[in-house]
Amino acid sequence: MNDTVAAIATPVGEGGIHIIRISGPEAVPIASTLFQSQGGTRVADLEVQKVCYGNLIDPASGQAVDEVLLIRFRAPYSYTGEDVVEIHGHGGAYVSSKILKLVLDQGARLAEAGEFTRRAFTNGRLDLSQAEAVADVIHAASDKALTSALAHLKGELSKKLNALYDALVQVLAQLEAAIDFPEEGLEFQQKQKLDQNIQSTNIEIKKLVDSYRQGRIYREGLRVALVGKPNVGKSSLLNALLQEDRAIVTPHPGTTRDTLEERVRIQDIHITIVDTAGLRHQPDEIEEHGIERTRHALAQSDLALVIFDGSHALDTNDAMLIKEVADKKKLVLLNKSDQPTVIDPNTLLKQVKAAEALSLSATQGEGLEALRDSLYQSALEGKTSGESLVITRERHRQALAQAQEALGRVSHSLQEDRSEDLIAVDLNIALEHLGGILGKTFVDDLLDQIFVDFCIGK
Ligand SMILES: Nc1nc2c(ncn2[C@@H]2O[C@H](COP(=O)(O)OP(=O)(O)OP(=O)(O)O)[C@@H](O)[C@H]2O)c(=O)[nH]1
Ligand SMILES: [Mg+2]
Structure with missing residues (x-):
């Protein structure tokens, strides 16, 4: 990673400005051959972190290519921790790619996706969970997603994990002392004390593991599947929630x-709604494929909106639906409330085994606000305040769950008075998993996986 990389850091296309970022030991020399400041100051002599106005020159012709602003950052006080130069030019696709080409001609290499952030990680500017949070800030689609991503970026998760890590290291140190000086092995009381430390650390880890459901919903949104037999108004409801004529609606089942699949935002959460093919017995061939996809969508969802047509008596297709959603977390909807209702909600609820049914009309808009409220409540599981730290990534959940398991074994071995060697093995496993989240211990494959999600120029 000792070379110098460059990329256009702004989105492709036309806009107000474009930013070309150069990072690495040659950033300043490269910029010097291309930039003429208005006052004649050389790039190397520019004050750092100050904006400087000038021209970007093609060295072959001596002609100006663009009027630009240039900012210089000196290592280690930059995003990547290396020397960085940013060139802010006019936001044209052609002019920006021309400037980038000139920069590459001077010896910079085109940066890979996420390479700036990866360098920031390698140079110790961010730990791995913070680097992941950079991507989460960029992709955040709701206030909750943004707030939790920013908390991680600021290091709140890192701080917590580091504290847990350090607590475990202290226990390990005592075990290792006992291994090195067996004649002074740990006494019963010492072991009890260590076990207490392990258990209280593990409670904190469990809290984080348990926060994942909520955190994932913050980051990815709540996934909701609209299911019901044909013609009950699933697509009409999708359109009503989107306030847009998105799905085709006809009177034909x-x-x-x-x-x-579409996204809506309800307050500070986003919700992905999946409209599906109606479930029914004896479908035709095309429908059969559709129904397979409905089942898949149902399996993938956090919540099923189970829709019935309240203006018609239940039939065998409704019975089939009730079976399909038996094990799902669900919300029951009685649609077409603008028509005379023939289904008794209480009887239906007993059959579906759900607590509450909402009556609504997808076409008239009645009951939609109540549905939005219910969706919001399900997303937060009733928790609207007292926000604490949540984890938002499956990678973190897995690592924490594995650490939790290993610590369970440590605790058990301490109680059973097993050998310190054995206990230390499990404790090291727990440390490795915790450290893996922060990038204390990592493998290149993992880094490739994480940074491939980034855009070029970040
Ligand atoms: N009166 C009334 N009609 C509705 C309501 N919602 C939907 N409809 C009508 O019911 C028919 C079917 O609506 P869709 O939204 O296509 O139903 P669907 O469940 O998506 O049907 P499939 O895609 O065939 O499974 C259309 O004629 C809608 O206009 C409602 O709240 N009230
Ligand atoms: Mg439909």
């Missing part, structure tokens, strides 16, 4: 053949 079997209109929707494929799943259709």
Whole structure:
């Protein structure tokens, strides 16, 4: 990672400005051959972190290519921790790629996706969980997603994990002392004390593991599947929630053949709604494929919106639906409330085994606000205040769960008075998993996986 990389850091296309970022030991020399400041100051002599106005020159022709602003950062006080130069030019696709080409001609290499952030990690500017939070800030689609990503970026998760890590290191140190000086092995009381430390650390780890459901919903949104037999108004409800004519609606049962996914925001959470093909007995061949996808969407969802047509008596297709959603977390909806209702909600709830049914009209808009409220409540599971730290990534959940398991074994071995060697093995496993989240212990493959999600120039 000793070479110098460059990329256009702003999105492709036309805009107000474009930013070309150069990072590495040659950043300043490269910029010097291309930039002429208005006052004649050389790039190497520019004050750091100050904006400087000038021209970007093509050295071959001596002609100006663009009027630009240039900012210089000196290692280690930059995003990557290396010397960095940013060139802010006019936001044209052609002019920005021309400037980038000139920079590359001077010896910089085109940066890979996420390479600036990866360098920041390698140079110790960010730990791995913070680097992941950079991507989460960029992809955040709701206030909750943004708030939790920013908390991680600021190091709140890192701080917590480091504290847990350090507590375990202290226990390990005592075990190792006992291994090195067996004649002074640990006494019963010392072991009890260590076990207490392990258990209280493990309680904290469990809290983090348990926060994942909530954290994932903050980061990725709540996934909701609209399911019901044909013609009950699933697609109409999707359109009503989106306030847009997104899905085809007709009076013919079997209109929707494929799943259709859209996002809406409810307050500070985003919700992914999946409209599905109606479930029914004896479908035709196309519908059969559609129904397979409905089942898949149902399995992938956090919550099923189970829709019935309240203006018609239940039939065998509704019975089939009730079976399909038996094990799902669900919300029951009685649609077409603008028509005379023939289904008794209480009887239905007993059959579906759900606590509450909402009556609504997808076409008239009645009951939609109550549905939005219910969706919001399900997303937060009733928790609207007293926010604490949550984890938002499956990678973190897995590592924490494995640490938790290993610590369970440590605790058990301490109680059973097993040998210190054996206990230390499990404790090291727990440390490795915790350290893996922060990038204390990491493998290149993991880094490749994490940074591939980034855009070029970040
Ligand atoms: N009166 C009334 N009609 C509705 C309501 N919601 C939907 N409909 C009508 O019911 C019919 C079917 O609506 P869709 O939204 O296509 O139903 P669907 O569940 O998506 O049907 P499939 O895609 O075939 O499974 C259409 O004629 C809608 O206009 C409602 O709240 N009230
Ligand atoms: Mg439909």
